[in-house]
Amino acid sequence: MTQPEAGEWNQTAALRDRLPAGWRRHARQAHLDLIEQWIGTPRGRWLKTDLYEELSPHRALLPCLGGSWIGMDVSTAVAAGVKPRVSRITVGDVRRLPFRDGAFDGVLSTSTLDHFDEPHGITLALAELRRILLPSGCLLLTLDNRSNPAIRLRNALPKAAQMATRLVPFPTGVTLSDQTGRIALAEAGFTVAQVGYLLHAPHIVGTRLAHLRWYERAMLPRLDQLMHTRLGRYSAHYVAFLCYADGAGVAR
Numbered sequence: 001m002t003q004p005e006a007g008e009w010n011q012t013a014a015l016r017d018r019l020p021a022g023w024r025r026h027a028r029q030a031h032l033d034l035i036e037q038w039i040g041t042p043r044g045r046w047l048k049t050d051l052y053e054e055l056s057p058h059r060a061l062l063p064c065l066g067g068s069w070i071g072m073d074v075s076t077a078v079a080a081g082v083k084p085r086v087s088r089i090t091v092g093d094v095r096r097l098p099f100r101d102g103a104f105d106g107v108l109s110t111s112t113l114d115h116f117d118e119p120h121g122i123t124l125a126l127a128e129l130r131r132i133l134l135p136s137g138c139l140l141l142t143l144d145n146r147s148n149p150a151i152r153l154r155n156a157l158p159k160a161a162q163m164a165t166r167l168v169p170f171p172t173g174v175t176l177s178d179q180t181g182r183i184a185l186a187e188a189g190f191t192v193a194q195v196g197y198l199l200h201a202p203h204i205v206g207t208r209l210a211h212l213r214w215y216e217r218a219m220l221p222r223l224d225q226l227m228h229t230r231l232g233r234y235s236a237h238y239v240a241f242l243c244y245a246d247g248a249g250v251a252r
Ligand SMILES: C[S@@+](CC[C@H](N)C(=O)[O-])C[C@H]1O[C@@H](n2cnc3c(N)ncnc32)[C@H](O)[C@@H]1O
Pocket: 001, 009, 010, 049, 050, 051, 052, 053, 072, 073, 074, 075, 078, 092, 093, 094, 095, 110, 111, 112, 115, 170
């Protein structure tokens, strides 16, 4: 990552969150439920590939997770901002990880890899994630869901239009679907054990309505039931993958 790119993320760290706390709480719970279902309590040494959620008390995942974690982010401003909530922090780029081979039992990567301009960025990052995992290690990866038409449309807009409309407060990039994600993970040497679909409220409107308490409590969980239907792979904000560095975990 060049210095201006890292600088862009430093600026993002200072922005006010425009989405309601109700949406953030719901999204955090959906992530925690998935981690519980797929991993349970993380055992051994784990890496989280960015710390953006940990900037906010309504979003932070690491304080809710057991196990031994290192949090990393490319942005020095994000790293500085999460100090009260995260004890072990490293500044680094997920495409050039500052860790030795086989240093981790697990990696949690929540929508870090979907901000690169070139598809090669995802390829580089997946290769690095596999390198730093033990042979028995696992990766829980989420990406903006390319099969969601609203995400596809948003990402197709020129960057200037994305920022002007404030659809997203930060740069979007190339992302993958469940099918292309499976291929990219297999090419990086991972064995995919599970694919899931996370957060189904209609994009933009569905997130902003979460300032209403009844909507947060009653409607958001109901909308997430879409994950069990055929529509789920198109309505999800994120596609999620559980995969293993050597495939051994698939039979566990
Ligand atoms: C917009 S956030 C999205 C991810 C966040 N986990 C979420 O779900 O909202 C992107 C975060 O990833 C960090 N980031 C961007 N590129 C990165 C890279 N190459 N390596 C590590 N962190 C990166 C940014 O500094 C920022 O904190």
